[in-house]
Amino acid sequence: LRDYIEAQARHEGWLTAAFREFDDQWGYLEERTPLMRDAEVTAASAETLDRVEIRRFADRVTSRYRNRFTDQPLVLVPCSATKPYSDSQSHRQFHDAIKWRGHTVSITSPIGVVPQELETTYPAQHYDSVVTGDWSEDEIEFVAEVLRRYLERNDYSRVVAHVPEDGYREICERVESDPAIDADFEYTCVDHPTTDESLGELNAALQGEPAYSKREREHNTVRAIADYLLGDGAGDDLFGGLGATGGGDRYGGEADVRTTGRYPKLQVWGDEPDAGREGEPGEQLATMVPQYGTLSFTLAGARRWVESDAPTKRVEIDQFVPRGSVLAPGVVDADDDIRVGDEVVIEGPKAFAVGRAAMSGPEMAGSTRGVAVEVRHGEEK
Structure with missing residues (x-):
């Protein structure tokens, strides 16, 4: 219905005006807009930027999400047509160059910035935009504002921008020139992000940086999704001390939960072993739902949720x-x-x-x- 109205609004001036007035009623719309849908979000007009799904994602990423890869630099990369991004050929090439030595965040219109932990979370893998290579001023302004707010909230030692000239570079330069942002951007893209020369520059820029483990990525993904769904700090309140099996981590001390399964089908377990099954995880607390990038709690997880400091619905x-x-x-x-x-x-x-x-x-x-x-x-x- 939204796609249809966006298309029809262009035919009559009064309808365009009414539609914009309707989108201004944020409180009314947000309360009635689902957290996720089965339908794809088609980003085909300027009005798409006013959708609740778009604004909600940008707001939660910049007010709830917190980067936990504190030892790695930020690596900004362009989005891809394939969703989730990590399944695309271009992002696999970026990964081969980064080699877990940087925290990957994708820049995209219309939803702003997408940390790697939230690449499956609705609508990050449920939108399709019109790609012409040209960015409108509204798109550049919106995405630059989201990136600026993201960097104000999350500290990085370095920012490596592996982005092409069209649109992406202008967004980064606008944010870099903001006096409130205390970070210098290093640009590694030569002509196109996936050329051998560009990927070589990206690899060279990350030389000497410590790498993080795949397990660490999975743990931080679970916590990031909890932050996004429940509120700022919910990931640490629910799953604080996430670490590799049998030990602690550098963020939260001793581990009190474990993750099993393969991304994006992760399961979260209590760290207390089951009776008679030495070394096995305890009760299952939650499961990651890859279709929407959310968490589904078990009864044990719900009890932990109620007993924690995380906001409870x-x-x-x-x-x-x-x-x-x-x-x-x-x-x-x-x-x-x-x-x-x-x-x-x-x-x-x-x-x-x-x-x-x-x-x-x-x-x-x-x-x-x-x-x-x-x-x-x-x-x-």
Whole structure:
């Protein structure tokens, strides 16, 4: 529907004006816009920059996400048509040159900047933009502002910009010239980012930098997604002390959770071994959902979430044990910041459960029919 309206708005001046007024109603729209959708976001007009999905992603990346690769320089690279970016041929070439010695962040229109840990998180792998090689002033201004806010929040010893001239270079130069940004940009792209000469320059720029492990990347990915979904610091509150199996890490001390599986299908486990299974992880806490780049909690994970300092999205229900779903008439109260697609904890006099919201919090509390929450796991108290 949004794609259709964006196209039709160009045919009548009054419709364009009404559409822009509609997009100005941020609070109304944000409450009613799901956290993720099955449909692709088609970035084909200037109005795309005003979509809630676009603004929400940029806002969360610059207010919730925090870089944990503190020993590595920032490496800015262009986006790719293939999603997620790491599956593309160009990004595989970048990876071969970087060799885990830098923290990779992609610059893209229309969503701004995408840290490597959030490359699967909606809408980072769910959009398709019109690529002509020319950037509009609105695109350059928006992406430059997002990059500036990102660098104000995250400290890096160095910034290596492996970006081509068109659009990308202008964005970096605008941010570099900002007095509030205390970082010098090193440019390594010669003509095109994937030429042998450019990749050689990128490799040379990172000589002597320490490399991080694949395991470290996986741990930081889980924490970054928790930050994005739940709030600033939630990753450390829930999974603080993430480290390689059997030890601590340089960010959070002793490890109290472990990750298994292969990216992007990661599982998070408690670090207490199961009885009778020496060396095996304890209870599973969460699973990464590669389709949307989110986390799905188990009951054990939901209990840890409630007991932590991370912001909890709660749905209070009446005196029953939910089976499969919670209908709106059974909801007593719900947090106002719950959005469709959010992970939520369901609590009532007789039950404790975890699931995914099918309504926003205000809608749950006010509706008299419909599915409020799709329950994944539940138990009777």
